[in-house]
Every structure is written in structure tokens, then in C-alpha cells.
Amino acid sequence: MRLFRRSRKSEDVPDPRTAWPEQPVPADAAAAAAKFWEAWFELLPEVSAALGDREPHRVEHDLCTIVEALHPRLHFSLDRGHRAIYSLVLTGQEDPELRPYTDAWKAAAPPEDAIWEYHDSVPPVPDPGEVTVNLGETRIALADVRVTAKVDESAGRVDVTVFHPLIGELRPETRTTMTFLPLDATLGERVAAERLGRVELVTEARDGQLTLLELREMVGRLGSGTPENVGTPD
Numbered sequence: 001m002r003l004f005r006r007s008r009k010s011e012d013v014p015d016p017r018t019a020w021p022e023q024p025v026p027a028d029a030a031a032a033a034a035k036f037w038e039a040w041f042e043l044l045p046e047v048s049a050a051l052g053d054r055e056p057h058r059v060e061h062d063l064c065t066i067v068e069a070l071h072p073r074l075h076f077s078l079d080r081g082h083r084a085i086y087s088l089v090l091t092g093q094e095d096p097e098l099r100p101y102t103d104a105w106k107a108a109a110p111p112e113d114a115i116w117e118y119h120d121s122v123p124p125v126p127d128p129g130e131v132t133v134n135l136g137e138t139r140i141a142l143a144d145v146r147v148t149a150k151v152d153e154s155a156g157r158v159d160v161t162v163f164h165p166l167i168g169e170l171r172p173e174t175r176t177t178m179t180f181l182p183l184d185a186t187l188g189e190r191v192a193a194e195r196l197g198r199v200e201l202v203t204e205a206r207d208g209q210l211t212l213l214e215l216r217e218m219v220g221r222l223g224s225g226t227p228e229n230v231g232t233p234d
Helices: 030-050 056-070 100-108 171-188 191-197 212-220
Strands: 075-080 085-091 114-117 133-134 138-141 145-150 157-163 198-199
Touching: 030 056, 056 100, 056 133, 075 138, 085 100, 100 145, 145 212, 157 171, 157 212, 171 191, 171 212, 191 198
Parallel strands: 085 114, 157 198
Antiparallel strands: 075 085, 133 138, 145 157
């Protein structure tokens, strides 16, 4: 899943000694959400054409603009859906200051249909073991990720370590991505934020390691933190 932010043309870049201008934050989240959906439906024919041609970059700038109008710190992605053909994900990456905006956006969203589904946080994938991601020049199969998990039942949280055999080939700046990407893909962004405690990337295999699906089952047994419903792609 690719996350986008507002793209800026080279001619928009100010003198490097000048701070980026502050983007306005709407005071009324519900009104901003309503404007987003109006703009979305106006742009939808272009979005559908770009996705049909497998060229989502054609609408990236326009989508970034309407997302930024809702709140400048929000991220979004377009991807294959679980229940529909496509999904639109808008996420504040579990920042509590952004929750009113994603909540308002979700509340104002149209009903899902066979073409589109909508998520206000990154959802889990049906089977993370089938996902391969490119981190720099290294292809990482999530099927090879192993985790250890220590459950604190009183707190309803799990401390985990994350290991992959190719971790030594990753650059330092990509290791943070490798730490959290498999967990978000397995549990969904919101459940991962609610149910995971300390998260550590390790460079050597450890005893008692679990697959990502086994971690999903363990977290699901904690009760109300059961991962979001995961469907089978069409």
C-alpha cells in the first residue's frame, strides 16, 4: 500500500532559508469532511480512469490537495479493496489530534459498493504472508517475518520483537519501516496502536517466535482488540 502526501512542484519551493508556510486547519471538521466528499465525487471520473490505466500518479496531486484541505497532516492511499475493487484509506496514523477529522470523514462517507470501500485507518491485509514489499533495493517477503510476543493481560497489550532474515541488508533509515509495516499489515493500524506495547526490531532469530498470522490470533484473544474484519479480496 502506497501512502501519499501533498506533492510540490519545483517552482513552488521557497528559498531554503524560508520556513514552509503553515497550512490552515479547518475549525469545523464536519464541514471540511463534507467539502472533501464533494470534491471527491467531482474528481472520481478522473480517479477511475487513472486506476483503470494503472497510472494512479495522474491524480496524486489533486487527491493530495483535497486531503490537505481536510487536514494538512493526513495521509491517504489508493489500493485494491478487500470487499470492493478499490479502497480509499485516509489515516492520521493514530494521532489523537487528527481523530476528529478522520471520524468526521468516515461519518460523511458514502455507503460502500462493489467498486469502493473506505477506511479511516490502514486496515489489515487478508494474509500478510502473501505480501512482498520493496525496501530500497531489498525485497522483503512478510512470510519470513517472525515475532516474539509477551502478553500483559492486565493491560491488554503485547510487547513484540520483529525479525527478518534479510534485516542486515536494510539501510538504517528503512529499518523503522520494517519494524512497523508487518505489524500494521497484520493487525491493522488502529489495533496495532491500541494493543501493541514495546516494539523492537532484532537482528537474530529468537526462541518461541511466531508467524504474523499467529500474532494476529494472539492479539485477537485479548478481547475487544480483535483485529478489524478481514475479508477475502474479490
